[in-house]
Amino acid sequence: MGELGPFALRLGLFLSGYALVIDLLGLWRKRRELLDSGRNATVASLLCLTVAMASLWVLLVRGEFAVSYVAEHTSRTLPLAYKITALWAGAAGSLLLWLWLQTGFVVLAFSRSCGTDGRFGACARAATNLVALFFSLVLVFDKDPFAVSPTTPADGVGLNPLLQHPAMALHPPALFVGYAAFAIPYAWTIAVLRQANPSEPAPFFARARTWSLVAWAFLTVGIALGAWWAYEELGWGGYWAWDPVENSSLMPWLTATALLHCARTYRAGTRIATWFLVLAIGTFGLCLFGTFLTRYGLVSSVHAFPDPGLGILFLVLLIQIGVLAGILFLRRHLRREGIASGQTSGVRVLVWNNWLMVLLTAVILVGTLFPFFSGFLSDPPISLKSEYFTKITSPGGLILLLLLGACPHLMRRGFTWGWRTVGAAVTAAAAVSIWVLAGSPAIAYLVTCGFVGLSLVGDFVARYARRRPDTARPPRRTTLRWHGARVVHIGVLMTFIGIAGSSGFDVEKQAALKPGERIQVGKFELVYNDLKADHGPNFTAVTADVSVYRGARQIDSLAPSIAFYAQSGQRTSEVDIRRTLAGDLYLALTQADSTTKLVNLTIYQKPLIDWIWIGNVLMVLGALLTIVAVTGRNRSVGQTEVVEE
Amino acid sequence: MMYLKWILLLVCVALTLGPLLAGRRDRESKGGERS
Numbered sequence: 001m002g003e004l005g006p007f008a009l010r011l012g013l014f015l016s017g018y019a020l021v022i023d024l025l026g027l028w029r030k031r032r033e034l035l036d037s038g039r040n041a042t043v044a045s046l047l048c049l050t051v052a053m054a055s056l057w058v059l060l061v062r063g064e065f066a067v068s069y070v071a072e073h074t075s076r077t078l079p080l081a082y083k084i085t086a087l088w089a090g091a092a093g094s095l096l097l098w099l100w101l102q103t104g105f106v107v108l109a110f111s112r113s114c115g116t117d118g119r120f121g122a123c124a125r126a127a128t129n130l131v132a133l134f135f136s137l138v139l140v141f142d143k144d145p146f147a148v149s150p151t152t153p154a155d156g157v158g159l160n161p162l163l164q165h166p167a168m169a170l171h172p173p174a175l176f177v178g179y180a181a182f183a184i185p186y187a188w189t190i191a192v193l194r195q196a197n198p199s200e201p202a203p204f205f206a207r208a209r210t211w212s213l214v215a216w217a218f219l220t221v222g223i224a225l226g227a228w229w230a231y232e233e234l235g236w237g238g239y240w241a242w243d244p245v246e247n248s249s250l251m252p253w254l255t256a257t258a259l260l261h262c263a264r265t266y267r268a269g270t271r272i273a274t275w276f277l278v279l280a281i282g283t284f285g286l287c288l289f290g291t292f293l294t295r296y297g298l299v300s301s302v303h304a305f306p307d308p309g310l311g312i313l314f315l316v317l318l319i320q321i322g323v324l325a326g327i328l329f330l331r332r333h334l335r336r337e338g339i340a341s342g343q344t345s346g347v348r349v350l351v352w353n354n355w356l357m358v359l360l361t362a363v364i365l366v367g368t369l370f371p372f373f374s375g376f377l378s379d380p381p382i383s384l385k386s387e388y389f390t391k392i393t394s395p396g397g398l399i400l401l402l403l404l405g406a407c408p409h410l411m412r413r414g415f416t417w418g419w420r421t422v423g424a425a426v427t428a429a430a431a432v433s434i435w436v437l438a439g440s441p442a443i444a445y446l447v448t449c450g451f452v453g454l455s456l457v458g459d460f461v462a463r464y465a466r467r468r469p470d471t472a473r474p475p476r477r478t479t480l481r482w483h484g485a486r487v488v489h490i491g492v493l494m495t496f497i498g499i500a501g502s503s504g505f506d507v508e509k510q511a512a513l514k515p516g517e518r519i520q521v522g523k524f525e526l527v528y529n530d531l532k533a534d535h536g537p538n539f540t541a542v543t544a545d546v547s548v549y550r551g552a553r554q555i556d557s558l559a560p561s562i563a564f565y566a567q568s569g570q571r572t573s574e575v576d577i578r579r580t581l582a583g584d585l586y587l588a589l590t591q592a593d594s595t596t597k598l599v600n601l602t603i604y605q606k607p608l609i610d611w612i613w614i615g616n617v618l619m620v621l622g623a624l625l626t627i628v629a630v631t632g633r634n635r636s637v638g639q640t641e642v643v644e645e
Numbered sequence: 646m647m648y649l650k651w652i653l654l655l656v657c658v659a660l661t662l663g664p665l666l667a668g669r670r671d672r673e674s675k676g677g678e679r680s
Contacts, residue, residue: 003647003650004649004650004653007650007653008653011653011654011657015657015661018661022661031668032668033664033665033667033668033669033671034664034665034668036664036667036668037661037662037663037664037665039664040660040661040663040664041657041660041661043660044656044657044660044661047653047656047657047660048653048657051653
């Protein structure tokens with residue numbers, strides 16, 4: 001395996017380069033066999049990457065510490081599950097996973113029946129093979145996951161104890177599936193931009209839309225898992241710190257959300273089509289930029305994995321894509337004969353929504369890069385605290401929430417005076433008054449959530465209770481898509497309720513307790529009983545036994561602990577949480593003395609926080625429903641679908 | 646392990662060069678028909 005992996009990786013590099021050149025040559029010479037060879041070379045490169053991935057997995061599981069990557073991310077005592085997930089614990093493995101996923105998605109999306117002459121698929125493949133070639137070069141010449149160290153250590157360093165959590169095992173691959181899947185709408189856009197006539201219907205739009213949905217769903221899963229892990233594992237009672245790494249996944253999520261809304265009303269040659277094309281390239285660019293940001297160490301982050309060499313290479317790739325897209329857009333702009341009107345009031349609302357998403361992304365981007373730019377003027381550089389992001393994004397979030405209540409109706413009917421339009425105006429006035437006069441953004445948010453909830457109920461009532469019996473039932477796929485979108489919106493609403501409740505009405509208390517002592521936190525009384533020693537496969541721990549009372553009745557017992565990982569010398573706080581829909585009672589053991597049994601506890605009350613996780617699950621479920629609906633429709637329409645709605 | 650490398654290489658060569666050879670054969674047979 002030690003020889004097969006590097007060989008497969010190098011062969012994969014050669015094949016992506018070959019596929020890129022032969023596809024471009026085939027496009028230039030208009031020769032079918034060249035395009036077929038390019039397609040097969042992409043499939044062969046996927047085969048090589050699969051072999052390389054499998055080889056790395058075998059090395060990780062077998063604990064071949066002669067390989068540096070294995071020694072740096074696993075150890076003999078590491079549980080098997082984390083040996084498997086160690087594949088994406090480091091930069092090299094993550095990049096290999098991203099490359100493998102991206103190549104796989106490209107094969108699925110653009111290697112089968114791409115029109116009669118196959119040129120559209122070839123152009124899309126060339127766009128992604130450019131990225132794949134770059135990733136492969138980095139993997140072979142800079143970040144080789146199979147590099148052998150001069151001396152073989154007796155044991156590996158192991159995985160950071162903080163990362164030994166189920167959510168953290170799944171968070172990176174979910175993000176990478178999202179990032180890799182965004183390569184499909186990007187590649188589709190490059191192929192569309194190459195078309196001679198900008199008003200020509202865009203072929204295979206359904207594939208770009210489906211893959212955008214898949215990418216968005218996985219990115220949502222990845223972000224949600226990251227937030228859940230931070231809440232469960234880091235012991236600070238929060239889930240989002242506006243860290244550059246967190247921001248770098250949120251930015252493409254925001255632009256992708258706008259992208260999906262554009263996909264709904266896409267029509268070639270219109271303003272929305274231009275939005276779709278720009279957002280598709282922008283979203284994939286932001287995925288690459290996020291990786292550049294976190295790997296280059298441009299700004300300091302609690303996620304400590306900067307690697308300047310790798311970062312600068314990502315910047316080079318990003319500039320290449322930017323220049324390529326810029327030239328194609330310019331060429332298209334010079335050729336077009338004016339944008340098709342299609343600017344109904346519904347489309348105008350959609351454009352507002354897009355601008356708002358882009359504005360929020362820009363604000364987050366500026367805040368994230370601020371320490372870097374401030375470094376030119378001040379030493380040390382000025383870092384913006386999370387309060388900046390909260391303050392600057394909160395008004396935007398509220399407008400977004402308001403649009404969530406009003407937009408679906410406005411997009412269908414345009415600007416008509418109905419209860420939703422009046423309700424939106426009244427809610428906006430009430431929310432602004434509460435925010436400004438009472439100084440409570442959380443209540444302003446909850447009031448707006450109430451309006452959005454009513455609007456969503458109104459949608460269901462209009463669809464089911466008010467439908468006339470003689471009206472024909474809409475097709476099953478349309479129904480499924482409608483429900484998918486509503487489930488996503490309900491999920492977003494629940495997430496906003498959770499954010500408003502947990503950040504606006506949270507309580508934090510710190511206490512030093514001896515066994516038998518009590519403390520009152522809100523309506524709960526906590527009794528610290530005892531401190532117990534415990535141990536796991538690769539750690540020892542001390543656990544505080546705490547009983548939770550409500551009045552005279554014991555309702556729960558919690559056991560927060562501190563774990564010591566001897567191998568790395570690290571200690572982690574393992575929190576314990578009493579969860580209810582009304583809110584969480586969150587206990588973190590910050591210090592413990594095993595001889596005197598004196599403990600320091602940090603206690604948080606987080607109202608409505610679980611609504612965030614339920615909301616996130618609903619968002620993903622809704623996206624899955626929509627994916628089922630659109631893929632079913634694609635099949636029924638046929639493989640060579642041309643969308644001109 | 647050596648034979649696995651050769652199998653992989655062979656499969657990849659067959660996949661990438663196959664369409665080129667098939668295209669050439671097609672062109673030759675069409676040329677033959679025309680003559």
